[in-house]
Amino acid sequence: MSVLIKCESLSKIYDQEETKVTALNNVSLTINEGEFVSLVGPSGSGKSTLLNLIGALDTPTSGKVTVDGVNLAVLSKSQLSDLRLNNISFVFQAYNLIPVLSARENVEFVMELQGVSPKERKERSIAILEEVGLKGLESRRPSQLSGGQQQRVAVARAVVTKPRLLLADEPTANLDSNTARNLVSLMREMNEKLGITFIFSTHDPIVMEFARRIIKLRDGAISEDIKS
């Protein structure tokens, strides 16, 4: 397996009024292609911060993030946008979907930004929605879907573009355990089928159950790195 992500001595310090908060403190790690990784830790441990840095949503105070051999620090904002568009997908805890678009249109959204033809977009989005168990719900708007269904749409959108990397920030936080289990199981299936690298930030033991590698964070640093 080749190295997809390399973090070297990453630190992130936030200025908050009169204090400085160290969200990440000198974190180094390597993630290979195809891994199913869970970042776990209490609130404030730096999970989301690490995810944001890997996902090119934020820039480190010091250190380096390399994705597929490319140092993110040398990329412009536009290039980082392109990187996210073409190589990295996201599933967030909430507010994933665009409310005025239907389930199918939400899934098509990123493909449309990529310039995929309307015919292909439609075919792929219908196929992926069927795969995630939402056949027949393509034309429903997010407000007409349950929380679990919305997250499935978000997963469908995230994987339909066949990204190298999928980052999920507490994707099961607002779901009941049954729904959460189904969702994570689906993601694991996508990981195995499509070879997409998954990195979760989570407190949820259900997610940890499915993870093949658990990286524990505390106070902005890695305390444990467990591979199963």
Add this chain to the structure above:
Amino acid sequence: MPIILKLAFRNIWRNPKRSLITIGAISIGVWSAVTLSSIARGLSYGMADDAINNLVGHVQIHAPKYLDDPAAEFNFNISSSIVRDRLSSLKVRAVAERVRVPAVLLSERESVGVNLVGIDPQTEKSLSFIGDGVSEGLELMDQKDPGIIIGKRLKEILKTKLGNRVVLVTQDSNNSIVDRGFRIVGVFDAKLESTEKAFVFVGREVAQSFLNLEDGISEISLKLEDAEMVDAAIATLKMEFPEMEIDSWYVLEPLVIALRKVQDGFLIIWFFIVIVSVSFGVVNTQLMSTFERMREFGVMMALGLKPKRLLSMVTVESLMLLVIGLSMGNLMGAMNFFILSDGIDLSTFAAASEQLGFGKIVIPRFIARDWIQCSVLLVVIGLISTLYPAWKGSRYDPVTSISGRGV
């Protein structure tokens, strides 16, 4: 449909009440601007039409010095058929030869200063108001008719009536005082009372004989089918008759043109004020809308939507609000023309309006340039003002936006 257009249109209707209020404000602003401009243009164009119909015509020909001193001695001999012939490349609706001098009109009880106008009644049809006929009595039959036609208001001032005799006193072509009696055969009604007081009409040959003019005339007045060709007509006539004084109606009626120019400036200022006021509403709506969607924008940028495209999405939303409001406002303005097609009655203000040369009835006038100016200004100023909320939206940081902490 490109995603930006689809998102922009649907986002407008996320909060229908707010969008409808904004569109309503734009519509009312546009409607007020076009209504005011159409009424203002109705006033000024009506004034111009009245001036043109009030014996001025589109072009007049006089002997040199006549305009400074409109005496009978300043007469000339050019026939209307020659004029028509010289202007054969332009469509001439009517040409009239007239005798016109100041005079005093006396009844048995009063005397008034007037303009004596000797006409051929046939050539005045389609040219001036007197060609439309009289409200009492008879029109002049031809240019040899011995009768006189006076205005209704003049009749009241002179305390006389149809059928009575009046006396005209004036100076003839030799600058001798001459007088003659005329029987009132007809009374005319005009849009302005000042016109009814100012002019009296006799047959042209009768006037020529009265003033010892032989074939001389004081003026030629002509009307073109296309008012835009006035300058071309002037240029042609000046080449043909270089010794004559040839003027367009806007030189002869400078107040009308001055009023139009003032109006042009006033309307632009009015449009600007209305549009800026309306734009504040649009800006407010869009600021609220972008603030409410901060998280959504954060997610979209996280997924790879570039700030420029986000800016264009919000700008397109603003453009849609502006265009919908503009269309409704213009439609409401267009309905004015049906509702006000009979004109607005200003008789309550008649005395004041007459002082300024306006008639009692104002018919709103559609001037395409005004509507285009208003529409273009609205879109341009509206878009410029909504760049701020669009820019603000595009500057949201994805991380802080998604977390709900804002910029």
